[in-house]
Amino acid sequence: MPHVLGNFFELLLKMPTWEQIAANTELVVAFGGLAMKNTQVHAGGFGRHIAREAQQACVARGVEFVSLSALRDDAAEFLNAAWLCPRPNSDTAVMLALAHTLVREGLHNEDFLARCCVGWEKFRPYLLGESDGVAKDADWAAKISGLPAATIRDLARRMAGKRTLITVSWSLQRADHGEMPYWMSIVLAAVLGQIGLPGGGIGFGYGAVNGMGAGGARIPLPALSQGVNPVSAFIPVARIADMLENPGAAFAYNGRMLNYPDARMIYWCGGNPFHHHQQIGRLARAWQMPETIIAHEPWWNAHARHADIVLPSTTTVERNDIAGTVQDTYALAMQKAVAPFGQARNDHDIFAALAERLGFREAFTEGRDEMGWVETLYTRWRDRAAAQNVEMPAFQAFWEAGHFRLPEQPVPVFLADFRAAPDVHKLTTPSGKIEIFSATVAGLGYDDYPGYPVWHEPVEWLGNTRAYPLHLISNQPRTRLHSQLDNGIVSQTSKVNGREPIWIHPADAAARGIAGGDIVRVFNGRGACLAGVVVTDGVMRGVVQLATGAWYAPLPEDGAHDQSNSLSFCAAGNPNVLTRDAGTSRLAQGPGAHTCLVNVEKYTGTLPPLTSQEPPVVVPRT
Numbered sequence: 001m002p003h004v005l006g007n008f009f010e011l012l013l014k015m016p017t018w019e020q021i022a023a024n025t026e027l028v029v030a031f032g033g034l035a036m037k038n039t040q041v042h043a044g045g046f047g048r049h050i051a052r053e054a055q056q057a058c059v060a061r062g063v064e065f066v067s068l069s070a071l072r073d074d075a076a077e078f079l080n081a082a083w084l085c086p087r088p089n090s091d092t093a094v095m096l097a098l099a100h101t102l103v104r105e106g107l108h109n110e111d112f113l114a115r116c117c118v119g120w121e122k123f124r125p126y127l128l129g130e131s132d133g134v135a136k137d138a139d140w141a142a143k144i145s146g147l148p149a150a151t152i153r154d155l156a157r158r159m160a161g162k163r164t165l166i167t168v169s170w171s172l173q174r175a176d177h178g179e180m181p182y183w184m185s186i187v188l189a190a191v192l193g194q195i196g197l198p199g200g201g202i203g204f205g206y207g208a209v210n211g212m213g214a215g216g217a218r219i220p221l222p223a224l225s226q227g228v229n230p231v232s233a234f235i236p237v238a239r240i241a242d243m244l245e246n247p248g249a250a251f252a253y254n255g256r257m258l259n260y261p262d263a264r265m266i267y268w269c270g271g272n273p274f275h276h277h278q279q280i281g282r283l284a285r286a287w288q289m290p291e292t293i294i295a296h297e298p299w300w301n302a303h304a305r306h307a308d309i310v311l312p313s314t315t316t317v318e319r320n321d322i323a324g325t326v327q328d329t330y331a332l333a334m335q336k337a338v339a340p341f342g343q344a345r346n347d348h349d350i351f352a353a354l355a356e357r358l359g360f361r362e363a364f365t366e367g368r369d370e371m372g373w374v375e376t377l378y379t380r381w382r383d384r385a386a387a388q389n390v391e392m393p394a395f396q397a398f399w400e401a402g403h404f405r406l407p408e409q410p411v412p413v414f415l416a417d418f419r420a421a422p423d424v425h426k427l428t429t430p431s432g433k434i435e436i437f438s439a440t441v442a443g444l445g446y447d448d449y450p451g452y453p454v455w456h457e458p459v460e461w462l463g464n465t466r467a468y469p470l471h472l473i474s475n476q477p478r479t480r481l482h483s484q485l486d487n488g489i490v491s492q493t494s495k496v497n498g499r500e501p502i503w504i505h506p507a508d509a510a511a512r513g514i515a516g517g518d519i520v521r522v523f524n525g526r527g528a529c530l531a532g533v534v535v536t537d538g539v540m541r542g543v544v545q546l547a548t549g550a551w552y553a554p555l556p557e558d559g560a561h562d563q564s565n566s567l568s569f570c571a572a573g574n575p576n577v578l579t580r581d582a583g584t585s586r587l588a589q590g591p592g593a594h595t596c597l598v599n600v601e602k603y604t605g606t607l608p609p610l611t612s613q614e615p616p617v618v619v620p621r622t
């Protein structure tokens with residue numbers, strides 16, 4: 001993204017807002033949909049959920065939606081979206097074909113491509129097939145995606161005839177070469193040439209979190225002092241099992257060759273590797289390698305269970321805090337609701353106690369305790385607001401009231417200034433323009449990244465089902481945040497026979513003699529898990545959906561099970577025992593969860609116990 005359109009976090013704040021979309025957009029083309037389930041959350045917290053009413057306002061104004069996704073409910077029912085089901089991971093091919101149709105039919109914007117972009121002349125021969133003999137036309141993409149060629153051509157024409165917003169869900173990145181559909185979506189929007197027009201062009205993740213497309217108060221929130229980490233060794237987090245298995249080994253990352261450090265100790269706080277990592281069986285084995293693992297964690301989940309030392313921390317309801325984000329208009333006082341459970345301590349108190357043992361408590365706390373920090377951070381926020389002529393109440397008044405509503409700031413039309421004068425209002429890319437061809441990326445020397453977006457057949461996909469016949473979508477869960485509160489009632493009541501629900505198309509279920517409510521074994525060469533069946537035509541044929549987040553429940557090491565296999569098995573339905581632990585590419589080395597084939601069979605054995613939710617055995621001190 002920084003190579004192509006500029007700084008990602010800046011872009012997220014500047015994208016077309018829902019208000020602008022409702023007022024100007026005629027057609028929204030959503031790759032990966034606009035899942036309403038995901039808009040329940042936002043990093044930093046939110047005062048009001050806006051996604052539903054924002055989308056409803058669009059419908060009321062006549063905005064049309066097209067959702068390209070394997071799941072029907074990635075678009076809310078009230079959107080009346082046209083539902084297209086390209087094979088998962090084939091989006092880049094569909095986007096190429098849309099661009100091809102636009103160019104062949106003279107519907108592309110030559111002026112925009114010439115004025116606002118670099119590299120059109122390098123990409124065009126690839127698109128048209130002049131450089132490799134393969135025209136990336138609708139017939140070509142039809143064979144790859146399974147969408148009819150006429151549907152692709154018709155969509156391209158509709159996009160050109162209307163004010164169109166192209167949007168891509170964050171999920172498309174989590175795949176083999178997942179950087180490609182992002183780049184290609186920007187190129188497609190450039191070919192269409194509506195970037196910089198109100199409600200037109202491109203935006204990302206409107207169905208990822210509540211605040212995408214929100215106006216908000218746009219006042220950056222202050223944070224604790226970060227200090228400077230004296231350790232410069234770095235790995236992309238998705239490469240951690242690689243690191244543990246191969247200390248010292250070299251790996252490629254974004255044009256550099258780095259070496260895996262020889263990590264002897266792991267201290268993990270505020271994340272659950274047994275949730276987010278791919279191929280958890282491999283991780284669980286690699287986890288045996290460091291000398292010490294410390295988990296700093298409120299819950300007795302897989303993260304805590306796999307640690308040598310657990311520092312129990314409080315949850316958000318057991319401490320005082322403030323919540324807010326630039327994309328919201330609320331400052332929220334999060335007053336402690338209950339006393340800390342057992343010996344749990346606040347994260348800040350744990351770190352302060354550790355800093356004390358290491359001899360730098362004062363430098364860490366800056367002399368402040370919990371409420372000292374809450375008040376200081378609020379006051380810094382208030383000062384920043386004042387600098388933008390927004391008056392926030394003094395701390396005591398805010399804390400007693402519980403919240404304060406800030407005025408919403410108007411959001412300028414995304415890239416309108418750039419469109420009008422690209423040489424003056426430059427982007428933060430190396431050329432200052434939209435990089436259809438990136439000299440930076442081409443210069444990295446990665447043969448799979450020639451400098452412009454190209455289609456690569458994913459390593460696992462429905463275009464090649466020799467090994468396993470079904471594509472697994474392991475998306476964000478609707479009943480929790482990742483693994484958080486899987487032990488809670490909302491998540492637990494969604495389970496089928498105690499196992500995570502798996503969605504399967506009626507034809508795929510019938511072919512396997514599977515019915516709703518059955519327990520199935522989902523498996524591939526990397527692992528297996530049990531899941532509870534929901535048969536639905538809301539999922540594309542050939543695709544199964546098993547959301548992330550069930551607490552990893554490997555088989556007990558009771559002698560009846562071989563340990564190496566038992567670690568790759570999850571009795572609760574965590575899909576990450578099945579997914580591939582390989583980087584998306586040498587460019588980003590991100591997790592490629594959505595590139596994953598599996599098979600499903602009815603499970604007829606005795607159900608293994610679900611040990612993952614049981615509390616720890618406490619041995620009294622003697």
Ligand SMILES: Nc1nc2c(c(=O)[nH]1)N[C@H]1C(S)=C(S)[C@@H](COP(=O)(O)OP(=O)(O)OC[C@H]3O[C@@H](n4cnc5c(=O)[nH]c(N)nc54)[C@H](O)[C@@H]3O)O[C@H]1N2
Nearest residue numbers: 032037038068088089169170171208475476480481482594
């Ligand atoms: N309820 C809830 N909300 C959440 C979260 C949560 O855990 N629970 N997590 C939050 C976080 S951290 C994030 S990053 C965001 C993530 O936001 P997203 O990445 O948008 O969320 P997902 O649900 O993973 O993916 C959305 C949809 O993309 C589709 N999809 C997957 N692969 C492909 C593909 O190759 N092509 C196409 N066209 N579609 C595909 C799937 O059908 C999936 O339902 O959600 C946030 N919101």
Ligand SMILES: Nc1nc2c(c(=O)[nH]1)N[C@H]1C(S)=C(S)[C@@H](COP(=O)(O)OP(=O)(O)OC[C@H]3O[C@@H](n4cnc5c(=O)[nH]c(N)nc54)[C@H](O)[C@@H]3O)O[C@H]1N2
Nearest residue numbers: 270271272275276296297299313474475482483484548593
């Ligand atoms: N297959 C597949 N895998 C994925 C994804 C996918 O789409 N598919 N999505 C990826 C994405 S986008 C993300 S963001 C990651 C999410 O991965 P993680 O962020 O690692 O997942 P969480 O379950 O949210 O882990 C948060 C942990 O912090 C703990 N915690 C909560 N509050 C506190 C606190 O106040 N203090 C402390 N110390 N701990 C606390 C929770 O109990 C939990 O164990 O997963 C990634 N993995």
Ligand SMILES: [Mo]
Nearest residue numbers: 170208476482
């Ligand atoms: Mo995420």
